[in-house]
Amino acid sequence: MLVTSCGNDDGVGANAASSTPTSVAEPTTTTVPATTTTIKIYASTAFDQTDVLLAERVKSAGLSGGMVRIGRADGSLIHEKSIGSVNGATPLSVASSTKWLTAATFMTFVDQGAIGLDDNIAKWLPEFANDSPPVTARQLLSHTSGVRDNSCQSGGMSLNACVKAIASSARQFPAGSKFSYGNSDFLVVGRLVEVLGGSDFATIVSQRITGPLQMNATTWPGAPVMANTAFGVRVTVDDYGKFLQMILNRGMANGARILSVDAIDALVSNQVSAYDTTKDFSVGITKIPRYGLGSWPDVVNEFGATVVVSGNGGMGLYPWVDFATKTWGIIGVQDERGAQVAVPASQKVEVEARNAVSR
Numbered sequence: 001m002l003v004t005s006c007g008n009d010d011g012v013g014a015n016a017a018s019s020t021p022t023s024v025a026e027p028t029t030t031t032v033p034a035t036t037t038t039i040k041i042y043a044s045t046a047f048d049q050t051d052v053l054l055a056e057r058v059k060s061a062g063l064s065g066g067m068v069r070i071g072r073a074d075g076s077l078i079h080e081k082s083i084g085s086v087n088g089a090t091p092l093s094v095a096s097s098t099k100w101l102t103a104a105t106f107m108t109f110v111d112q113g114a115i116g117l118d119d120n121i122a123k124w125l126p127e128f129a130n131d132s133p134p135v136t137a138r139q140l141l142s143h144t145s146g147v148r149d150n151s152c153q154s155g156g157m158s159l160n161a162c163v164k165a166i167a168s169s170a171r172q173f174p175a176g177s178k179f180s181y182g183n184s185d186f187l188v189v190g191r192l193v194e195v196l197g198g199s200d201f202a203t204i205v206s207q208r209i210t211g212p213l214q215m216n217a218t219t220w221p222g223a224p225v226m227a228n229t230a231f232g233v234r235v236t237v238d239d240y241g242k243f244l245q246m247i248l249n250r251g252m253a254n255g256a257r258i259l260s261v262d263a264i265d266a267l268v269s270n271q272v273s274a275y276d277t278t279k280d281f282s283v284g285i286t287k288i289p290r291y292g293l294g295s296w297p298d299v300v301n302e303f304g305a306t307v308v309v310s311g312n313g314g315m316g317l318y319p320w321v322d323f324a325t326k327t328w329g330i331i332g333v334q335d336e337r338g339a340q341v342a343v344p345a346s347q348k349v350e351v352e353a354r355n356a357v358s359r
Contacts, residue, residue, distance in 0.1 A: 146177070150162065219234045318346040
């Protein structure tokens with residue numbers, strides 16, 4: 001399933017000029033129409049309501065601060081507002097917004113042909129050899145693996161040891177039969193990254209994603225052996241914006257290809273259309289009945305293609321990419337009241353911000 005294109009149409013049709021025979025031979029010319037990029041200019045009051053909602057969101061939660069930032073594919077900013085102690089360089093614990101980064105790191109190995117999304121993971125993690133049907137990477141990344149959350153995901157155990165404990169525990173359901181949002185799936189993905197990359201997770205994500213994107217303030221508490229690849233990253237709005245810009249530019253950043261177009265499409269496309277997701281606890285919080293690979297397709301068009309995708313997490317960080325308006329944005333907060341209140345509170349601000357961009 002392909003996402004709506006996030007770039008301007010680069011195909012320029014050359015119109016061959018008609019030539020009329022004359023007594024003097026004149027060269028036939030081909031005129032290529034000049035291409036222009038129109039930058040939408042917003043009124044100074046365009047995001048007033050977004051800022052009001054952000055201020056209300058920070059105050060009602062008793063937070064020390066928060067911010068909103070909205071940008072274009074070229075990295076230029078449309079709008080930003082910082083409140084209190086939070087600015088673009090403030091480190092934030094972002095809970096499940098971690099998953100999008102972990103999924104993107106894994107997809108670099110898919111791009112290389114080192115592993116396929118539908119391969120049996122037991123080839124790399126033999127502790128899963130007894131699973132029948134086999135567990136695949138796609139199932140882990142889309143919460144359809146049946147892997148049950150394990151207490152080791154809360155810390156105190158290395159990623160390697162935790163994944164072995166997860167593998168030896170009972171499955172919630174046979175792989176590929178249901179959808180159930182969780183965290184241990186992404187710890188298994190993180191361990192797969194370590195085995196495929198031959199190093200610890202934090203080093204590999206730095207080499208393949210955060211380093212090339214110059215996300216220099218992104219850290220993994222517990223690294224090198226205890227990085228939590230499901231909900232443990234600490235990022236800044238500055239850094240996560242660079243990741244979103246790369247997604248919007250379909251894998252390109254700083255003149256280099258970070259991920260293939262196919263990888264981007266897989267990350268942001270709904271992977272769970274065959275499942276009934278409506279009774280899932282996390283779907284009940286986000287009100288988004290779709291899931292990609294580490295991200296939520298917030299809005300889809302009539303053909304099911306993703307228009308808006310987010311990596312929202314349980315502490316209220318709400319990063320999104322809008323392919324229709326060719327913009328990205330972040331609601332940057334650290335709200336520890338619980339996902340049930342933190343996510344909808346940020347989502348309210350995010351929806352208004354997107355509407356302001358579209359108006």
